[in-house]
Amino acid sequence: MSSESAIDVHGLSKSFGDKHVVNDLNLQVGKGEIFGFLGPNGSGKTTVIRMLCGLLTPDAGSGTCLGFDVLSQSAEIKKQVGYMTQRFSFYEDLSIRENLDFVARLYDMPNRKQTVQAGMEDLGLMDRADQLAGTLSGGWKQRLALAACMLHRPRLLLLDEPTAGVDPKARRDFWDEIHRLAEQGISVLVSTHYMDEAARCHRLAYIAYGHLLASGTPEALIDQSGLSSFSVKDNSSALAERLRKLPGVQQVVAMGNVYSVSGQDGALIEAGLAGLPDVRFERTDTGLEQVFIQLMENVQDAAP
């Protein structure tokens, strides 16, 4: 093994027909790191993940995944990677136990029965062990999929929107599990649309239209954005329109009767807010959501 990187790819590109889905993408994920992968729908996240585990062949680019060449050693990569698909893709006419048993046999796990048992216990699947996967609700299906992709103790997890449609409690359990795994040295690349999940990642990358727009720790991304945010309180419902018209205001989000206002020129906004009658406001921390919406809008402006 050459380095501490779990994933190290350069110049990754992929197009379907004349549609460029991924463009010249560089990505480094360290060992034991939880790396968040963000971007709007159709931005190429799934394509990148599929290229990393050998399901798609990149048009251009090179790099390694767990020290194996992405282009030529996908068989080796598959053995040590756990890939959780966006769409549930286990067998609905098999029970939880049978699905896991199938996976364990494919990877030739020693002590297969105990491994399957332990995998189910870890994720609380014991009560439903003999239920057919097709009859499970969305959250339980996700748990089954996670249990299955961790069964062979992979060194790298590629999770494609693993918590879509999962309730908050299950999501929190899921992320606790991810952190526990990361502490054991397992690297995780996880794509998500949830900002609270993004905040729990060690590092983030934001891609849109196949381009990597920004990457770094959540804190660094917030700093780099240069956004200042304010929370504004008022009972008048027409306030949103007035806030949008203030100089320097780039985003206005209504949250109950509190408005979150942000923009790059903090002083200008502050002056504008002070000019509004009957309005209480205070400076707040900028969230990742504002940062990413900002990134998105910049891209859309720049897009031809």
Place this chain on the structure above:
Amino acid sequence: MKSPLAWHRLWAIVLKEFVQMRRDRITFAMMVGIPVMQLILFGFAINTDPKRLPTVVFNASPSAYTRSFVASMENSGYFDVLTSPATVAEAREAMAIGDVQFIVSIPPDFSRQLVRGEKPALLLEADASDPAATGNAISALNSLNQSALQHDLKGPLATLGTPPPSFEIRVQRNYNPEGITQYNIVPGLMGTILTMTLIMMTGMAMTRELERGTMENLLAFPVHPLEVMIGKILPYIMVGYIQVAVILIAAYFLFSVPIVGSLTLLLACVLIFLAANLTVGMMFSTIAKSQLQAMQMTFFFFLPSLLLSGFMFPFRGMPVWAQFIGEGLPLTHFLRIVRGIMLKGNGWTETWPNVWPMLVFMVVVMLIGFKRYRKTLD
């Protein structure tokens, strides 16, 4: 270099397929039920030697001779003489509709001319739109004029009878002396039923994974295409043998079809035939994008198999180019093998010329399927 194939992965696929097969009860019931139903249906129904065909006789010259001729027509078993329609025009109309197969017209002077030795003619009109339906009856009628009146033409009229031929032809019908259709159809049905059900089942094997979205996972696992293909074929070999067992038992006990040759040899040839068909299904499966397409391909392959293999129509009746196509189909060779072993008692040496073409077919199809197998989602 380690072998890319591993038993544990192959076994994982086989077990998974078995569990899925067990869950899909209706399909499983169909796989066992269809052979029984089709065998009983077709085994009893198909008859290539139709008898008691509806016939109208217009006898304008009633006499002992003509009555005797009509009686011998009925006795041949091929003709069922009806009492209506009453006129020739009505009879022709009935033939057009399909209610009457034959119209026999005996002209008014027939008996007189017969006695005078003038060799009169009578007219047989046949609905020959289906040659197979009328062929045997017509040839039976042709020989009737030699024998029907033998008893009536006595004494001075004896010279009018047919003189004994100068030599005799002794026909020996080997393997199926009584010409029982079922002896031919029932073993043939085994081949056709296996072809249809097995290609369809495996044809859906990969497309089902595609349609249900499980293909993405299957590709992400470190499993070799051959392991998947063989792992999906093996369970159906067992299903095929169940079908063969059902058919053979029914053939033996229900239709009394003899099994003259070696049962072991037959079962060994069945294995090759099963494998050949399953690889076809597997290849379709790698080409088709949906289960519906796989179904369509199955029928595209099944129909020529049914019609050009010699199951429905005599193989030698086809022009050379059609025989050439027929030779390429596994069913053609399997039919020869099954009929050969069951009816003729053929051994390995007589069977081998039909075994190797199936093996060649299987290898070629397997290579195509293997090349077509998607290793990525590209």
